[in-house]
Amino acid sequence: MKAVIPVAGIGSRLRPHTHTQPKSLVPVAGNTILGHIIDRLQDAGIEEFVFIIGYLGEKIESYVRRYYPQLRSTFVVQEPREGIGHALWLARDTFRHDQDGVLIMLGDTIVDVDLRELLRTEGNVLAVKEVKTPSIFGVVETSNSGKVTKVIEKPRIPKSNYALVGLYKIADPAWLASALERIIEQDLRTHNEFQLTDALMLMIQDGAQMTTAPVDHWFDCGRKDSLLEANAKLLNRPEFLGNKYPEFPDTIIIPPVSIGKDCQISHSIIGPNVAIGDRTIVKNTILSDSIIGSYSELRQAVMHDCIVGSDASFRGLNHSLNIGDNTEIDYS
Numbered sequence: 122m123k124a125v126i127p128v129a130g131i132g133s134r135l136r137p138h139t140h141t142q143p144k145s146l147v148p149v150a151g152n153t154i155l156g157h158i159i160d161r162l163q164d165a166g167i168e169e170f171v172f173i174i175g176y177l178g179e180k181i182e183s184y185v186r187r188y189y190p191q192l193r194s195t196f197v198v199q200e201p202r203e204g205i206g207h208a209l210w211l212a213r214d215t216f217r218h219d220q221d222g223v224l225i226m227l228g229d230t231i232v233d234v235d236l237r238e239l240l241r242t243e244g245n246v247l248a249v250k251e252v253k254t255p256s257i258f259g260v261v262e263t264s265n266s267g268k269v270t271k272v273i274e275k276p277r278i279p280k281s282n283y284a285l286v287g288l289y290k291i292a293d294p295a296w297l298a299s300a301l302e303r304i305i306e307q308d309l310r311t312h313n314e315f316q317l318t319d320a321l322m323l324m325i326q327d328g329a330q331m332t333t334a335p336v337d338h339w340f341d342c343g344r345k346d347s348l349l350e351a352n353a354k355l356l357n358r359p360e361f362l363g364n365k366y367p368e369f370p371d372t373i374i375i376p377p378v379s380i381g382k383d384c385q386i387s388h389s390i391i392g393p394n395v396a397i398g399d400r401t402i403v404k405n406t407i408l409s410d411s412i413i414g415s416y417s418e419l420r421q422a423v424m425h426d427c428i429v430g431s432d433a434s435f436r437g438l439n440h441s442l443n444i445g446d447n448t449e450i451d452y453s
Contacts, residue, residue: 122166122167122219122221122222122223122224122240123167123169123170123171123215123216123219123221123223123224124162124167124169124170124171124223124224124225124226125170125171125173125209125212125215125216125223125224125225125226126155126158126170126171126172126173126225126226126227126228127173127199127205127208127209127225127227127228128143128144128145128155128172128173128174128175128178128181128228128229129173129174129175129176129178129198129199129202129208130144130175130176130202130228130229130343131144131176131202132144132147132176132229132343134343134344134345135147135343135344135345135348137430138428138430139176141177141430142177142180142430142431143176143177143178143180143181144228144229144342144343145158145181145228145229146180146181146184147342147348148396148398148412148414148415148431149231149342149348149351149352149355149396149412150351150352150355150356150361150379150396151356151361151379151381151396153184154228154229154231154342155181155184155185155228156188157231157355158226158228158230158231159185159189159192161231161236162224162226162236163192164236165236165237165240166237166240167224168191168192168193169192169193170185170192170193170194170195171194171195171196171197171212171215171216172185172194172195172196172197172228173197173198173199173208173209173211173212174196174197174198174199175198175199175200175202175208176202178196178198181196182196195215197211197212197215198211199211203314203315204310204314204315204316204317205227205314205315205316205317206301206304206305206314206315206316206317206318206319206320207305207314207315209225209297209301209317209320210301210302210304210305210315213297213298213301213302214298216294216298217294217295217298218294218295219294222290222291222292222293222294223290223291223294223297224240224288224289224290224291225288225289225290225291225317226287226288226289227287227288229287229341229342229343230286230287230288230339230340230341230342231339231340231342231351231355232248232286232287232288232336232338232339232340233336233337233338233339234248234288234334234336234337239288239290239334240290242290242332242334243292244292244330244331244332245289245290245291245292245293245324245329245330245331245332246289246290246331246332246333246334247261247269247272247285247288247289247290247321247331247332247333247334248285248286248287248288248289248333248334248335248336249261249283249284249285249286249333249334249335249336250283250284250286250335250336250339251282251283251284251335252282252283252284253282255276255279255281255282255283255284256275256276256277256278256279257275258275258284258285259272259273259274259275259284259285259316259317259318260272260273260274260275260276260279260280260281260283260284260285261281261283261284261285261333262280262281262283263281263283263333267332267333268330268331268332269325269331269332269333270325271322271325272285272318272321272322272325273318273322274311274312274316274318274319275311275312283333285318286336286339286341287341288336289317289321293329296324296327296329297320297321297324300320300321300323300324300327301320303320303323304316304319304320304323338354340354345428348412348428349394349410349411349412349426349428352394352396352412353393353394353410356377356378356379356393356394356395356396357377357394358377361376361377361378361379362376362377364376364377364378364379366378366380367380369386369387369389370387370388371387371388371389372386372387372388372389372390372391373389373390373391374391374392375390375391375392375393375409376392376393377392377393377394378391378392378393378394378395378396378397379395379396379397380397381397381398381399381400381401381415382399382400383399383400384397384399384400384401384402384403385401385402385403385404386402386403386404387403387404387405388404388405389403389404389405389406389407389408390406390407390408390409391403391406391408392408392409393409393410394409394410394411395408395409395410395411395412395413396411396412396413397413398413398414398415398416398417398431399415399416400415400416401413401414401415401416401417401418401419402417402418402419402420403418403419403420404419404420404421405420405421405422406419406420406421406422406423406424406437407422407423407424408422408424408425408427409424409425410425410426410427411424411425411426411427411428411429412427412428412429413427413429414429414430414431414432414433415431415432416431416432417429417430417431417432417433417434417435418433418434418435419434419435419436420435420436420437421436421437421438422435422436422437423437
């Protein structure tokens with residue numbers, strides 16, 4: 122089965138990091154968001170990929186060709202960017218005739234689900250997760266028998282708490298391609314964009330059967346808080362908890378932590394839930410629950426819940442104090 126991954130978005134909620142880097146290449150837990158997605162799909166047996174690129178798309182193409190040269194990769198440019206439905210419409214001829222179906226996975230989403238089991242499931246499958254605020258997501262409504270009766274994008278008054286997590290297995294790609302063509306030809310927009318949910322709804326109205334598959338964890342990595350949450354959850358997997366770290370001078374490592382190659386760390390406390398990129402310098406610093414890019418430098422800092430990009434530098438305050446009785450100093 123072929124995987125189609127839309128990665129054309131600007132990622133405005135992750136600025137300033139996305140001024141210079143596509144959202145899908147933002148680092149998390151020793152990899153990029155896109156790297157985690159590709160690794161999971163490869164583990165499920167998928168080797169053919171279609172990437173729909175746009176903003177800083179040349180960086181995504183360069184990344185895939187450098188780190189995943191073994192993939193059969195096709196790149197489709199989305200310009201202008203008018204929604205996920207528009208992106209898939211542009212790429213429709215890359216999957217329309219696939220007899221084995223197509224898997225669509227959004228390029229800013231990391232999910233914990235048994236992908237092999239999902240791929241073996243007959244028919245069309247929409248991955249979902251129960252959420253507290255369904256009105257900010259695409260929402261699925263189902264019948265008592267579990268069949269999908271409605272999909273709607275960001276409803277004002279949701280009738281379900283089950284959100285679409287950005288993972289779709291479509292058994293009949295030609296039917297989806299036809300539905301995408303209809304929403305474009307008829308200019309069917311929701312929230313001023315062409316939505317995949319509208320195409321899926323056309324399929325349902327025409328008789329397509331769809332079921333849902335619940336996921337264990339879902340990380341919409343388009344926001345700082347969810348990116349840090351994903352970093353912590355991924356670092357708490359066995360492969361990180363069992364890591365052995367180099368000996369760094371006068372430094373305490375509190376797992377789980379991911380540390381890149383050739384880092385210089387001294388007189389620091391690192392962890393828990395910290396991912397540090399390659400060739401980064403950390404000195405006299407306490408660091409927890411954070412993501413630090415490659416080629417960066419931190420000195421004299423106490424940092425938590427931080428995202429620091431690559432090739433960045435931060436130096437904290439360093440004081441020599443002579444404090445008398447009954448004195449209070451607050452730098453917060």
